[in-house]
Amino acid sequence: MDQSEAPVLEALRDFRRQRFTPFTPPGHKQGRGAARSTVDALGADVFGSDILAISGLDDRTSSHEVLARAQQLMAEAVDAEHAFFSTCGSSLSVKSAMLSVAGPHEELIVGRDAHKSVVSGLILSGIRPIWVEPQWDAQRHLAHPPAPESVAAAFAEHPDVRGALITSPTPYGTCADLAAHADACHRYGRPLIVDEAWGAHLPFHDRLPTWAMDAGADVCVTSVHKMGAGLEQGSVFHLRGDLIDPAVLSSRADLLGTTSPSVLIYAGLDGWRRQMVQDGTRLLGDALDLARDVRARLSDLDGVHLAGAEFVGPGRAADLDPLQIVLDISTLGVLGYRAADWIYANHRVSMHLADHRRISAQLTFADDESTAERLLTAVRDVVEHADQLRGGQRVEVPDPGGLRLAQAMLPRDAFFARTEQISAKQAVGRVSAEMITPYPPGIPAILPGERITEPVVRYLRTGVDAGMVCPDAVDSTVESVRVVATDEEA
Ligand SMILES: Cc1ncc(COP(=O)(O)O)c(C=O)c1O
Structure with a gap:
């Protein structure tokens, strides 16, 4: 195929050039109906390019195959x-992938470090999760992707399981041995789904960790807005092999998706693919060089530990994306939450992740010397102001065993059960009816159906007091928790 084409961008240009007069949504009609102040704030081109996918971008029957062609070029x-474009983030793509592998009451192996969107998929679908443990680094309080041996053991124990879902890279940039995971799945004739939300850039440079499709995964999900240059919500999921029928995958995505997809988001995905094919090696190569330089300069700072090398090895991760710069500031005695807030307020620099002991920055090929310098200045300033920033609530993080809760009910059954909102103290020993997720990174600490323990409540309560944010809990202070009514417990 001619990779210099960009069918969506070209169709959009033609639509605008030919001055169509739509009697269709969107009702702003290329911005003519939008308030001047709104157009001024967003830019006229946003409205000009916000058109209907069918009878706008393409004709009524999609005879020009604009979207189909853009997806084929991506694949x-x-x-x-x-390749399938989605305008609702990996949150939708990952659910489509799960539903194409398992249905209600069927089993799916899932790493317990899965993102909350995967858990939402379990709740909506009624799929029964067979959890596999991540590889915990107890000393550093960090979860790396599960080991392939754990997935193989889960297949051996559960002969009816339909497939496995692994998250790689994690939001901290650590990667699974995907080839070994794919082997484990394929030995049982089952597909491997990879939640590669953080890995849209991986196919486009050989100095980056292995891309899931190259490692033999069957379906993988990417968020192009995260590490790529797509607009927010732009996601692509990819399929290979014959273990998942593309028509099934497409119809499961259709079940969840909008009937009014944003052409702006499609256009962003189309343009990103062309940019990467034409220039990805140079752009990502420059980004990797910049990351190497930033890493070297950060590792010279007293009290700041540039995390990375210790993440990779036996019993830990298989690889690391060097564009995720993770800084452990625990020896400074400063909470990650506090450092991130301070950097935001004093340097107008927003960090990617913050937890009780780390802050992280994602670099992409959009960064350069000047943005890197701003990051370095901000981190140096944290070191210089460490005396002022110390203190705050100590977060009581349980050991890995203490963090794992027993699954007493299916996530779906607990979520839809009759519930009570009770104090966190009273909730100990009860079955949660809700997800409680420190965000970012978005890995739920408590899932619907899990039996709540005192160490996990203490972790979340001390976490919130220290600056952790749990936006999905009914009570985001976690002073009270939504639990399954006692007579509904399984
Ligand atoms: C591992 C993982 N999977 C899926 C998602 C959902 O992605 P999106 O924000 O594109 O919906 C996220 C978001 O942070 C994530 O970290």
């Missing part, structure tokens, strides 16, 4: 057999 560019 070819990354060595997949099929």
Whole structure:
């Protein structure tokens, strides 16, 4: 195929050039109906390019195959057999992938470090999760992706399981041995789904960790808005092999998706693919060089530990994305939450992740010397002001065993059960009816159906007092928790 084409961008340009007069949504009609102040704030082009996908971008029957062609170009560019664009983030793509592998009451192996969107998928679908443990680094309080041996053991124990879902890279940039995971799945004739939300850039440079399709995964999900240059919500999921029927995957995505997809988001995905094919090696190569330089300069700072090398090895991760710069500031005695807030307020620099002991910055090919310098200045300033920033609530993080809760009910059954909102203290021993997720990174500490323990409540309560944010809990202070009514417990 001709990778210099960008069918969505070209169709959009033609639509605008030919001055169509739509009697269709969107009702702003290329901005003519939008308030001047809104157009001024967003820019006229946003409205000009916000058109209907069918009877706008393409004709009524999609005879120009604009979207189909853009997806084929994407699939070819990354060595997949099929690519599907989604305008609702990996949150939707990952659910589509799960539903194409398992249905209600069927079993799916899932790493317990999965993102909350995966848990939402379990709740909506009624899939029964067979949890596999991440590889915990107890000393550093960090979860790396599960070991392939754990997935193989889960297949051996659960002969009816339909497949496995692994998250790689994690939001901290650590990667699973995906080839070994794919082998484990394929030995049982089952598909591997990879939640590669943080890995949209991986196919486009050989100094980056292995891309899921190259490692033999069957379906993988990417958020192009995260490490790529797509607009927010732009996601692509990719398919290879014959373990998942593309028609099934497409119909499961259709079940969840909008009937009014944003052409702006499609256009962002189309443009990103062309940019990466034409220039990805140079752009990502420059980003990797910049990351190497930033890493070297950060590792010279007293009290700041540039995390990374210790993440990779036996019993830990298989690889690391060097564009995720993770700084452990625990020896400074400063909470990550506090450092991130201070950097935001004093340097107008927003950090990616903050937890009780780390802050992290994601670099992409959009960064350069000047943005890197701002990051370095901000981190140096944290070191210089450490005396002022110390203190705050100590977060009581349980050991890995203490963090794992027993699954007493299916996530779906607990979520839809009759519930009570009771104090966190009273909730100990009860079954949670809600997800409680420190965000970012978005890995739920408590899932619906899990039996709540005192160490996990203490972790969340001390976490919130220290600056942790749990936006999905009914009571985001976690002073009270939504639990399953006693007579509904399984
Ligand atoms: C591992 C993982 N999967 C899925 C998602 C959902 O992605 P999106 O924000 O594109 O919906 C996220 C978001 O942070 C994530 O970290």
